Amino acid sequence: MTDTPQAPLDDTLPEDVAALIGAIQYEKTAAFPVEQGYVWTSCASVFNANPIYWDAKVADDITGGPISPPSLISAYARPHYWAPGAEGEQLSLQVHFDLKKRLGLPEAIMTDNTNVFYEPVRIGDYVTSRQVLKSVSGEKRTKLGIGRFWVIDVEYHNQNGDLLGTESYTGYGYRREATA
Amino acid sequence: MTTTATPLTLDQVKVGDTLPELSHDVTATTVILGALASRDWRPMHHDYKFAVERQGVQDIFLNTPNQGAWFERYLTDWTGPTGRIGRVVFRMTSPVFPGDTMVYNATVTGVETDEHGCGWVKLDVSLTVDGKPKTTCEARVAVPTAADDNPWDRRGERWAP
Numbered sequence: 001m002t003d004t005p006q007a008p009l010d011d012t013l014p015e016d017v018a019a020l021i022g023a024i025q026y027e028k029t030a031a032f033p034v035e036q037g038y039v040w041t042s043c044a045s046v047f048n049a050n051p052i053y054w055d056a057k058v059a060d061d062i063t064g065g066p067i068s069p070p071s072l073i074s075a076y077a078r079p080h081y082w083a084p085g086a087e088g089e090q091l092s093l094q095v096h097f098d099l100k101k102r103l104g105l106p107e108a109i110m111t112d113n114t115n116v117f118y119e120p121v122r123i124g125d126y127v128t129s130r131q132v133l134k135s136v137s138g139e140k141r142t143k144l145g146i147g148r149f150w151v152i153d154v155e156y157h158n159q160n161g162d163l164l165g166t167e168s169y170t171g172y173g174y175r176r177e178a179t180a
Numbered sequence: 181m182t183t184t185a186t187p188l189t190l191d192q193v194k195v196g197d198t199l200p201e202l203s204h205d206v207t208a209t210t211v212i213l214g215a216l217a218s219r220d221w222r223p224m225h226h227d228y229k230f231a232v233e234r235q236g237v238q239d240i241f242l243n244t245p246n247q248g249a250w251f252e253r254y255l256t257d258w259t260g261p262t263g264r265i266g267r268v269v270f271r272m273t274s275p276v277f278p279g280d281t282m283v284y285n286a287t288v289t290g291v292e293t294d295e296h297g298c299g300w301v302k303l304d305v306s307l308t309v310d311g312k313p314k315t316t317c318e319a320r321v322a323v324p325t326a327a328d329d330n331p332w333d334r335r336g337e338r339w340a341p
Contacts, residue, residue, distance in 0.1 A: 041216075042249055043253075044213070045214045045246060045249065046246070048257075050253070050256050050257075050261050062261050062262055064332070071249045071265075072217075072218065074245050076219075081221045089221075107235055107236070110244045111272055111273075112272070115269075116266065116267045117265060119335070176236055
């Protein structure tokens with residue numbers, strides 16, 4: 001840190017950002033169905049031997065057929081890394097990236113995550129997601145830099161309109177401070 | 181630790197119970213596999229140079245959904261396949277990097293049966309590295325109230341996570 005006086009942190013919120021709070025944004029249905037391969041890859045990544053994901057008979061008996069791990073729900077709202085006709089980086093949780101750009105905060109991390117799970121996600125489902133910006137803080141200084149915290153909720157439904165789950169993300173967008 | 185052969189029932193659980201510890205040595209493969217398994221293509225989860233130079237952290241790090249998958253695995257290893265997670269709230273205070281040994285522990289903080297007859301266990305779960313907390317998690321998990329109960333059968337108003 002230097003001895004140079006620092007500008008006060010900005011506690012105001014741009015009007016166009018404030019107007020987005022509470023609005024439903026980016027309602028999208030996935031371009032692909034929930035597939036067994038995703039389930040196995042996720043379970044393999046954490047060595048999850050739960051037989052409802054590996055044994056069709058157990059899945060029939062307990063969950064009425066194969067399902068996806070609840071924790072994997074957000075994966076079904078993420079776009080392919082590339083698809084025909086797509087340009088630029090394909091991003092999920094677009095509200096998060098919109099805020100980074102609009103507020104001039106090039107870096108970001110997630111700090112808190114709340115997941116609530118309702119109807120099971122089943123193989124063959126097409127998941128629709130929608131995002132709602134819940135809040136944006138004034139500027140705050142942390143060890144990472146100066147930035148703002150925001151909360152974004154995501155709701156997930158299946159093709160029948162059943163609520164599958166909700167997620168609430170707290171993100172911190174920031175710009176790094178120059179070191180002395 | 182592996183998934184229990186006999187599913188846990190609510191009568192077997194009491195406040196203050198602790199879960200068997202789970203530890204896992206994190207490698208770059210752990211991080212990258214976890215990110216790609218959750219379809220997370222962001223570079224801080226696979227590109228060392230980006231993580232260090234752009235994000236200002238020491239290495240690539242576990243992404244949020246994969247941390248959720250680790251918590252899920254830890255909890256259902258304990259409950260067995262009839263355990264059904266209703267809610268998880270986790271706070272990531274510090275990233276998990278390759279070279280870390282993750283250690284998971286949990287304590288039961290509540291046991292209840294709701295108005296619909298669903299049995300719930302509340303737990304505080306911690307992920308530590310070298311004894312330092314990296315992520316804390318509060319979980320609410322449904323387990324059978326008896327051998328013939330199955331939380332996965334619950335739909336609509338009978339499922340209140």
